[in-house]
Amino acid sequence: MAGTSAAYDPARGSRQPTPTSRFPGDGESCRAALCSSSGPHAVSDSLSAQEYLARGWRVIATVRGAGRTQLHGLGEAAGERLTIERVDINAVAEVAALHERLAGTSVDLLFVNAGITNGDVSVMEVPTETFTDVMVTNALSPVRFVETFQDLVPPSGTIAVMSSRQGSLTMNTTAGYEVYRASKSALNQLMRSFAARHADDPRTLLLISPGWVNTELGGPGARLTVDQSVPGIVDTIEKRAGGSGIQFVDYLNQLLPW
Numbered sequence: 001m002a003g004t005s006a007a008y009d010p011a012r013g014s015r016q017p018t019p020t021s022r023f024p025g026d027g028e029s030c031r032a033a034l035c036s037s038s039g040p041h042a043v044s045d046s047l048s049a050q051e052y053l054a055r056g057w058r059v060i061a062t063v064r065g066a067g068r069t070q071l072h073g074l075g076e077a078a079g080e081r082l083t084i085e086r087v088d089i090n091a092v093a094e095v096a097a098l099h100e101r102l103a104g105t106s107v108d109l110l111f112v113n114a115g116i117t118n119g120d121v122s123v124m125e126v127p128t129e130t131f132t133d134v135m136v137t138n139a140l141s142p143v144r145f146v147e148t149f150q151d152l153v154p155p156s157g158t159i160a161v162m163s164s165r166q167g168s169l170t171m172n173t174t175a176g177y178e179v180y181r182a183s184k185s186a187l188n189q190l191m192r193s194f195a196a197r198h199a200d201d202p203r204t205l206l207l208i209s210p211g212w213v214n215t216e217l218g219g220p221g222a223r224l225t226v227d228q229s230v231p232g233i234v235d236t237i238e239k240r241a242g243g244s245g246i247q248f249v250d251y252l253n254q255l256l257p258w
Contacts, residue, residue: 031056031057031058031108031109032057032058032059032060032105032106032107032108032109033052033057033058033059033060033107033108033109033110033111034059034060034062034102034105034107034109034110034111034149034152035048035049035052035059035060035061035062035109035111035112035113036061036062036087036089036110036111036112036113036114036145036149037061037062037063037089037112037113037114038064038088038089038090038113038114038115038116038137038141038142046069046070046071046073046074047226047227047230048111048113048230048233048234049061049071049074049082050074051230051231051234052234053074053078053081053082055234057081057109058081058082058083059078059081059082059083060083060084060085060102060105060107061082061083061084061085062084062085062086062087062089062098063084063085063086064086064087064088065086065088066086071084072084085098085101085102089112089114089137089141089142089144089145090136090137090141092144095144095145095148096148099148099149102149102152105152106152106153106154107152107153107157108153108154108156108157108158109153109157109158109159109160109237110146110149110150110152110153110157110158110159110160111160111161111162111237112142112145112146112160112161112162113161113162114137114138114141114142114145114162115137115138115162115164115180116133116134116137116138117134117177117179117180118130118131118133118134118179118180119177120176120177121178121179122178123178123179123182126178126179130179131179134179134180134183135179135182135183135186137183138180138183138184138186138187139183139184139186139187139190140190142161142162142187143161143187143190143191143194146159146161146191146194147194150203153203154203155201155202155203156202156203156242157203157204158203158204158205158206158237158240158241159203159204159205159206160204160205160206160207160208160237161187161191161206161207161208162208162210163184163187163188163191163207163208163209163248164180164181164184164209164210165209165211165250165256166180166181166184167181167183167184167185167187167188167207167209168185168188168248168256168257168258169185169258170257170258171256171257187207188207188248188258191205191207191246192246192258194246195245195246202244204240204241204242204243204244205245205246205247206236206237206240206246206247206249207246207247207248207249208233208236208237208249208250208251209248209249209250209251209256210224210229210230210233210250210251211223211224211228211229211232211250211251211252229251232251232252232253233251235253236249236250236251236252236253239253240253
């Protein structure tokens with residue numbers, strides 16, 4: 001899988017040939033991941049990158065906006081094994097520009113993590129604009145990102161998208177957080193359509209529930225810490241690698257009902 005790819009040189013603003021490396025780095029071939037996010041996941045995103053770096057991966061991680069994040073702190077220690085790109089996955093032009101910058105790069109894993117919520121507001125009360133924002137961020141944009149960047153993932157690679165057990169139709173027996181639930185159900189449906197349109201694609205396709213995690217999105221009452229969830233997510237992705245079809249699983253590698 002090693003070969004000639006292109007490395008992005010921020011100082012020169014162009015991509016330069018890099019022998020034997022599929023990813024911006026020191027020329028050594030190793031597993032590489034593109035991790036993109038949108039929403040209040042700053043802590044979990046930095047720890048996901050940290051987990052992959054600790055396992056010897058190279059990581060391209062995306063952030064929104066121009067401010068410094070915890071990912072930038074990781075970059076100081078990881079050196080060339082971590083590349084940070086800026087993109088808002090809801091901005092079509094920004095996504096297209098990132099794809100152009102990464103042209104020629106090959107990654108073993110494309111991992112998309114996007115999620116916002118309007119709180120526990122019923123469909124009778126939610127403003128239409130808010131409903132649309134949640135649906136676009138949680139369902140439409142992640143799948144568009146997958147469609148755009150799938151060409152970076154080789155046949156042996158994995159495409160994973162962060163979902164939620166709240167997206168399960170079968171498991172919805174208590175209601176609550178209706179718009180968030182609907183957005184994750186829509187995400188699952190769109191990814192199943194993606195899988196159906198690529199039925200002969202040998203790549204592993206995963207929808208992953210991280211569990212109820214204590215982040216800005218999950219809230220202070222959540223049962224899991226990020227430190228408990230993230231290693232399980234990464235373990236699950238690695239254990240499922242090489243599998244065919246699309247699977248809906250949780251951070252403990254347990255299958256979830258659609």
